[in-house]
Each structure stands twice: as structure tokens, then as C-alpha cells.
Amino acid sequence: MEMLTKxxxxxxxxxxxxKLVGELFERIQQPAVVGELLVxxxxxxxxxxxxxxNEIVHMLSELAxxxxxxxxxxxxxxxxxxxxxxxxxxxxxxxxxxxxxAGYAYLAALNHDYKIALFMGAAMVATSVGITARxxxxxxxxxxPESRIVLGAAVIDDVLGMIVLAMVAGLSQGEFSTLSxxxxxxxxxxxxxxxxxxxxxxxxKLSPSFRKLKTKNMTFIISLLTCFGLAALAxxxxxxxxxxxxxxxxxxxxxxxxxxxxKKLEPMTDFWVPIFFVVMGSQVNAALFxxxxxxxxxxxxxVLAIITxxxxxxxxxxxxxLPSSFIVGVGMMPRGEVxxxxxxIGANMKIIPADIYAVIVAMCMFTTLLMxxxxxxxxxxxxxxxx
Amino acid sequence: MEMLTKxxxxxxxxxxxxKLVGELFERIQQPAVVGELLVxxxxxxxxxxxxxxNEIVHMLSELAxxxxxxxxxxxxxxxxxxxxxxxxxxxxxxxxxxxxxAGYAYLAALNHDYKIALFMGAAMVATSVGITARxxxxxxxxxxPESRIVLGAAVIDDVLGMIVLAMVAGLSQGEFSTLSxxxxxxxxxxxxxxxxxxxxxxxxKLSPSFRKLKTKNMTFIISLLTCFGLAALAxxxxxxxxxxxxxxxxxxxxxxxxxxxxKKLEPMTDFWVPIFFVVMGSQVNAALFxxxxxxxxxxxxxVLAIITxxxxxxxxxxxxxLPSSFIVGVGMMPRGEVxxxxxxIGANMKIIPADIYAVIVAMCMFTTLLMxxxxxxxxxxxxxxxx
Numbered sequence: 001m002e003m004l005t006k007x008x009x010x011x012x013x014x015x016x017x018x019k020l021v022g023e024l025f026e027r028i029q030q031p032a033v034v035g036e037l038l039v040x041x042x043x044x045x046x047x048x049x050x051x052x053x054n055e056i057v058h059m060l061s062e063l064a065x066x067x068x069x070x071x072x073x074x075x076x077x078x079x080x081x082x083x084x085x086x087x088x089x090x091x092x093x094x095x096x097x098x099x100x101x102a103g104y105a106y107l108a109a110l111n112h113d114y115k116i117a118l119f120m121g122a123a124m125v126a127t128s129v130g131i132t133a134r135x136x137x138x139x140x141x142x143x144x145p146e147s148r149i150v151l152g153a154a155v156i157d158d159v160l161g162m163i164v165l166a167m168v169a170g171l172s173q174g175e176f177s178t179l180s181x182x183x184x185x186x187x188x189x190x191x192x193x194x195x196x197x198x199x200x201x202x203x204x205k206l207s208p209s210f211r212k213l214k215t216k217n218m219t220f221i222i223s224l225l226t227c228f229g230l231a232a233l234a235x236x237x238x239x240x241x242x243x244x245x246x247x248x249x250x251x252x253x254x255x256x257x258x259x260x261x262x263k264k265l266e267p268m269t270d271f272w273v274p275i276f277f278v279v280m281g282s283q284v285n286a287a288l289f290x291x292x293x294x295x296x297x298x299x300x301x302x303v304l305a306i307i308t309x310x311x312x313x314x315x316x317x318x319x320x321x322l323p324s325s326f327i328v329g330v331g332m333m334p335r336g337e338v339x340x341x342x343x344x345i346g347a348n349m350k351i352i353p354a355d356i357y358a359v360i361v362a363m364c365m366f367t368t369l370l371m372x373x374x375x376x377x378x379x380x381x382x383x384x385x386x387x
Numbered sequence: 388m389e390m391l392t393k394x395x396x397x398x399x400x401x402x403x404x405x406k407l408v409g410e411l412f413e414r415i416q417q418p419a420v421v422g423e424l425l426v427x428x429x430x431x432x433x434x435x436x437x438x439x440x441n442e443i444v445h446m447l448s449e450l451a452x453x454x455x456x457x458x459x460x461x462x463x464x465x466x467x468x469x470x471x472x473x474x475x476x477x478x479x480x481x482x483x484x485x486x487x488x489a490g491y492a493y494l495a496a497l498n499h500d501y502k503i504a505l506f507m508g509a510a511m512v513a514t515s516v517g518i519t520a521r522x523x524x525x526x527x528x529x530x531x532p533e534s535r536i537v538l539g540a541a542v543i544d545d546v547l548g549m550i551v552l553a554m555v556a557g558l559s560q561g562e563f564s565t566l567s568x569x570x571x572x573x574x575x576x577x578x579x580x581x582x583x584x585x586x587x588x589x590x591x592k593l594s595p596s597f598r599k600l601k602t603k604n605m606t607f608i609i610s611l612l613t614c615f616g617l618a619a620l621a622x623x624x625x626x627x628x629x630x631x632x633x634x635x636x637x638x639x640x641x642x643x644x645x646x647x648x649x650k651k652l653e654p655m656t657d658f659w660v661p662i663f664f665v666v667m668g669s670q671v672n673a674a675l676f677x678x679x680x681x682x683x684x685x686x687x688x689x690v691l692a693i694i695t696x697x698x699x700x701x702x703x704x705x706x707x708x709l710p711s712s713f714i715v716g717v718g719m720m721p722r723g724e725v726x727x728x729x730x731x732i733g734a735n736m737k738i739i740p741a742d743i744y745a746v747i748v749a750m751c752m753f754t755t756l757l758m759x760x761x762x763x764x765x766x767x768x769x770x771x772x773x774x
Binding site: 001002003004005007008009011012015016019022023026027032056059062063066213214215216217218220221224225228229231232235236241264265266267268270271 | 388389395402403406409410413414450601603604607608611612616628651
């Protein structure tokens with residue numbers, strides 16, 4: 001069979017499977033991404049073997065993640081970030097530091113290599129706020145102060161997550177030393193700050209000229225080319241490609257509404273991005289979960305991921321009362337795409353072994369699955385208290 | 388450098404180059420596709436060598452063509468096709484038969500293999516009507532009967548072009564015999580007829596259920612999955628992948644407006660499709676055009692391509708007078724994406740050698756470049772005649 005035919009059939013199986021199960025999960029009000037991971041586990045080489053890890057499909061899944069992080073970046077405006085206020089800032093900050101330390105400390109205590117421990121910490125950092133936003137909207141709670149704090153914190157959390165990933169990915173190349181820690185931190189922070197400040201300024205400055213271009217969808221195309229360019233640049237200076245993609249999104253977030261960039265991107269990402277989650281899932285060897293020690297580890301990591309967000313994020317708003325701080329903590333709990341991407345990067349770098357990889361995927365799935373019922377409980381308690 | 392970084396940089400160079408020159412060509416009112424081919428020739432391995440024919444980029448360019456032909460199909464409704472009337476039908480029919488025979492006869496006369504002659508004939512068949520439609524609109528002539536005939540004929544011309552390609556691609560695999568000619572013709576016609584009739588019926592039938600799906604952009608995603616599936620199926624039964632993609636587009640053309648399928652596809656194709664034309668151009672060895680015999684051949688093929696459409700399409704509407712039939716002939720003249728794709732398929736099958744490939748690309752470029760000035764002349768003569 002020709003290569004093109006093989007690629008087409010594999011993509012057809014992956015996307016059709018993802019969307020079928022995604023539709024089912026939507027109907028039972030569960031996040032589609034969990035369904036996509038499950039599809040991957042089932043049709044992947046460890047189980048049914050319907051997909052075999054074609055090199056081109058793998059590259060397409062890497063491109064899909066670049067588009068996804070660009071899309072996340074498009075929703076992260078620098079101006080919004082500066083507006084969210086102190087509360088959101090501290091919710092994000094503590095909600096990053098505590099999970100990272102807990103993840104690192106737990107794996108270090110189990111005598112794993114420091115690189116593995118770093119990646120575990122990083123994977124526990126980033127909140128996936130999209131699902132929270134939808135649950136809050138369903139509960140008609142989106143206009144309340146707690147929701148605004150969570151949504152504001154999620155923006156900063158994304159940026160902090162990228163900086164943590166940049167540092168971890170950098171530190172995992174070559175030997176660890178205080179000097180390399182300082183160098184990587186400086187490079188990561190400098191890249192983020194320079195790209196965001198210079199890029200935002202440039203895009204605002206050039207935006208009126210974009211209007212004069214005759215080629216259809218040219219601003220959209222320029223934004224994607226910037227995404228490719230910054231993704232490549234991030235890799236060349238030793239960071240991860242998705243960091244560049246995310247920052248490109250942030251830079252174009254300034255003119256997103258003016259040019260409908262996200263609306264133009266959405267049909268493409270809705271089609272392509274599931275490839276990534278299915279490929280992610282396909283790399284999980286579900287048979288590992290028959291081992292008691294892996295189940296225990298997944299349980300502990302999941303509990304740590306939940307408690308550190310509840311305590312860290314909650315502590316930052318404790319003054320508003322326990323019910324409110326519980327809502328904020330639960331809202332910041334789900335780890336989704338970014339945690340998974342960090343696991344994938346670690347696996348690609350041959351740092352994360354199969355068991356730790358499976359544990360991270362399980363943690364991302366359970367923190368995401370547990371959030372909706374917990375949030376419902378928390379919101380009901382808060383509402384009862386007020387009436 | 389990592390593979391992902393290489394792919395990102397190569398895509399960046401290709402798309403940025405295509406869009407930059409495309410913008411320039413738009414401004415001097417020339418078709419962007421000609422600019423994209425030129426970019427490919429300049430940055431390709433035969434000249435500057437900025438792109439080197441990365442395997443993944445090549446596969447992405449094949450996927451881009453599948454999206455392109457799906458988009459062309461979306462504009463080709465079966466119901467429109469049945470409505471266009473006899474005149475358009477005969478314009479399309481004669482405009483397919485004459486160029487095919489001329490291309491085949493010329494290369495056969497030069498003692499080329501019959502497979503090469505078949506591909507040359509096929510590449511001379513399909514009109515690229517998009518450019519014509521724009522020129523007619525610019526001349527404020529789009530509502531006139533001649534324009535309607537051309538636009539109607541272009542729809543049928545697309546379908547006939549696909550059937551010719553199916554037959555040629557089929558005949559070029561294995562030995563030629565009357566039996567294989569009959570078999571391929573039957574397979575090609577059966578595939579087209581069954582897919583279009585059954586598909587159109589199914590899509591109309593299922594369309595109300597699509598509305599009930601909860602996943603975002605699900606009808607759009609289903610249409611693309613159908614495209615992948617039919618493209619793979621077409622390849623498996625020995626036709627070309629783009630035939631399946633085109634037919635999938637035709638099938639979903641029925642509900643295109645209802646679900647805004649083309650609007651959702653357009654940003655993606657505007658971004659990806661230039662990859663194909665740049666890669667196409669990069670495979671042209673421009674140095675070949677220093678050879679006198681190649682220049683003569685390109686000249687003869689271009690002249691044949693022009694005359695056969697003028698005579699064939701014009702003859703079908705000769706009753707309307709010479710000025711009208713000249714407008715129709717000129718309108719059907721430009722060969723664009725389909726001619727180029729056929730050349731690419733022939734080259735991939737190792738049937739079309741480098742010199743014939745360069746001749747086909749030149750023919751597509753010149754028939755496209757010559758149409759706008761000729762159409763301006765023809766329309767002015769017609770208008771003068773009437774006033």
C-alpha cells in the first residue's frame with residue numbers, strides 16, 4: 001500500500017474514533033479529551049494495534065499540539081494578565097509552586113533520577129481551565145467573584161507553566177549544576193519576556209498595515225507563520241516548540257478579535273488536535289495498571305495533584321472564607337493538555353519511562369474527571385450558605 | 388537539528404515565500420498560483436536549494452492537494468450540473484476531447500511512450516475556472532449568458548477531468564490492452580457514478596441528524612473524514628486519491644451552505660495549499676528552458692492547449708456568433724491546479740520525465756497568464772459590437 005493511503009487510513013481511524021467517543025462523552029457530560037485518551041489506549045499498539053505509530057502521523061500529532069498551544073495562547077492577552085489583580089496572581093503562583101514541589105519531592109523520595117522528578121513536578125503544574133469554565137457556566141456561576149479569580153489565575157498559570165517547562169526541558173539536557181539552572185532560568189525568562197513585550201508591541205504597530213494586504217486571510221496566515229517561526233526558534237535555543245507556539249498566540253491575542261483569528265483556527269484544530277490525544281493515549285500501556293505499585297503511585301500522584309491545588313490556590317483566597325477558597329481550589333484542579341504535552345516531551349526525550357508516563361496520563365484523566373462533581377458540591381454548599 | 392524544527396523551518400520558508408510573491412502578483416493583477424510556482428522554482432533544489440524535498444513536507448503537500456480538490460468539489464453540486472443545460476455540456480465535452488486528443492497525438496508523433504502521451508493529454512484537459520470567474524467579475528461581465536455558459540461548463544469539465552485522470556492513471560499501471568481500457572473505464576465511471584449518487588442521497592438523508600450532534604464543527608469533521616476515506620479508497624482501487632477527495636466534496640456540496648463547510652475549510656486551505664504549488668515549482672528544473680527543443684515543445688503544447696479550447700469550446704456555441712464563442716473559448720483556456728496535479732501524479736509514478744514535467748508546468752502557467760488580457764480584448768469587442 002502506498003504511504004499516502006496508509007497515512008489517510010490511520011488518520012481516518014484516529015479522528016473518527018476520537019470524535020465518536022468524544023461525542024459519547026459529551027452526551028454523558030464528561031470531557032471529550034478523556035474519551036480521546038481512552039480511544040488511543042484501546043486502538044494503540046499495546047491493545048488492538050489498529051494504529052502502529054506511523055512516523056508521519058506522529059509528526060502530524062506534533063504539529064497538532066503546536067496549533068493547540070497557539071490557540072491557548074490566543075486566549076491569553078498580556079493586557080488581561082496585567083489586569084487580573086493580586087488575588088489571581090497569588091492563586092496561580094501558589095498553585096504552581098506547591099504541585100511542582102510535591103511532584104518533585106515524591107519522585108525524589110522514591111529514588112528516581114532528578115530529571116524524572118523534574119518532569120513529574122512540571123506535569124503537575126498547569127491547570128486546564130477550559131473544562132472548569134464550562135462547568136461553571138453550566139452551574140450559572142460564571143459571573144461570580146470566585147469564577148473570575150479562577151479564570152484570571154488560569155491565564156497566569158499558563159505562562160508560569162510554560163516557564164516551568166522551559167526550565168525543566170533545559171535542565172534535562174546535559175548535566176545539572178547551579179550554573180546551568182541559572183542559565184536556563186535566564187534564557188527561559190528572557191525568551192518569554194522579550195517575545196511577549198516585543199511581539200505585542202510589533203503586532204499592535206503592524207496591525208493597521210495588515211488591513212491593506214490583498215491576499216485572503218493574510219493576517220491569519222501571518223499569525224500561523226509567526227507560530228511556526230517561534231516554535232522552531234524555541235527548539236533551537238533548547239526550549240520546547242510549544243512554548244514558542246504559545247507565545248505566538250499570546251502576541252496575536254492582541255488582535256485576535258479584530259481579525260477573527262480563533263474562529264478561523266477552530267475548525268482546523270477541532271479536526272487535527274484529537275490526533276495528538278489519541279497518539280498520547282496509544283503510548284500508554286494499560287496493562288501496567290494491573291501492577292499494584294503503579295496503581296498506588298497513580299493514586300498518590302493524583303491525590304497530591306488535587307491537595308496541592310486545593311491548599312495552594314485555596315490559601316491565596318482564604319480571607320474570602322472556606323467555601324469560596326474551596327471553589328477556587330477545585331476550579332484549578334484539572335490538569336489537561338499541558339500536563340499531557342509535558343509527559344510526551346519527557347517521553348520523546350527518553351527521560352520519562354513507560355510507568356511514569358502512564359501515571360501522569362492517569363493523573364491528568366482523574367483530576368479532570370473529579371472536578372465536575374466536586375465543583376457541583378462546592379457551588380451548592382456556597383449557594384446554600386448564602387440563602 | 389530535530390526533525391520537527393527542520394519541518395517547521397521548511398514550511399515557514401515555503402509558505403512565507405508563496406504568500407509574499409502571491410501578494411505581489413495580486414497587486415499586479417496576476418494569478419497568485421503562477422507566483423507560487425515561480426517561488427518554488429527559485430528556492431527549490433535546482434536553483435537556490437533553500438528547500439531540499441523533505442519527505443514529511445512532501446506528504447504535507449499531498450495532503451494539501453487532497454484538501455484543495457475537496458474544496459473544488461464543494462463548489463460542484465450535482466443538481467447544478469444537471470441544470471447547466473446542453474450548451475454548457477457540449478462546451479465542456481468538446482473542450483475535454485479536443486485538448487486530450489491533441490496532447491496525446493503530439494507526444495505520440497514525437498515517439499514518446501503511450502503512457503507519457505496519455506498523461507500529456509490528461510494534463511491539457513481540465514480548466515481552472517476560478518481565475519476566469521474573477522476576471523469576468525472585474526470586467527462586470529459575470530451576469531452575461533457567455534459567463535454562465537463558462538461557469539456551468541467548468542463544473543462538468545471538472546468531473547470529466549477526473550474521469551480522464553482515473554482512466555489515464557489506471558491505464559498506466561500494467562500493460563495496455565483493449566481489455567484493460569474497458570476495465571479501467573468501467574471502474575472509473577462506476578466509482579464516480581456510485582459515489583456521487585449514493586453519497587448525495589446519503590448526505591441529504593443524514594443531514595438532519597448532523598444537527599443533533601453535540602461535538603463542535605462535527606458536520607465539517609465528518610465531511611473531511613469522508614474525504615480521507617474516499618481518497619484512500621480511490622487509491623486502493625487504482626485511481627488517484629484526489630478523485631476521491633473531489634467526489635467527497637461533490638457529495639457534501641449538497642449541504643455546503645447549510646453548514647458553512649467551505650467557510651470553515653478556507654482559512655486552512657489558504658494556509659496549506661500554497662505548499663503544494665511551491666513543491667510543484669521546486670521540482671521544475673528551470674535550466675531545461677535553455678534548451679531550444681524544450682522551448683519549442685513548451686510553445687507548441689501551449690499553443691495546442693489554447694487552440695483546442697478556443698475551437699472545441701467555441702464550436703459548441705458557434706450559433707451565438709463568433710464574438711460570444713471567442714469569449715467562451717478564452718474563458719475555458721486557463722489550466723491550473725488540476726493540470727499541475729496530473730503532472731505531479733505522472734512524475735510520482737515515474738512516467739513523466741523532467742523535461743515533459745517542465746513543459747506541462749509552463750503550459751499551465753502561460754495559458755493562465757494569457758487569459759486575462761485575451762478576455763479583456765474579447766469582452767471589449769463584444770461590447771463594442773452591441774453598442
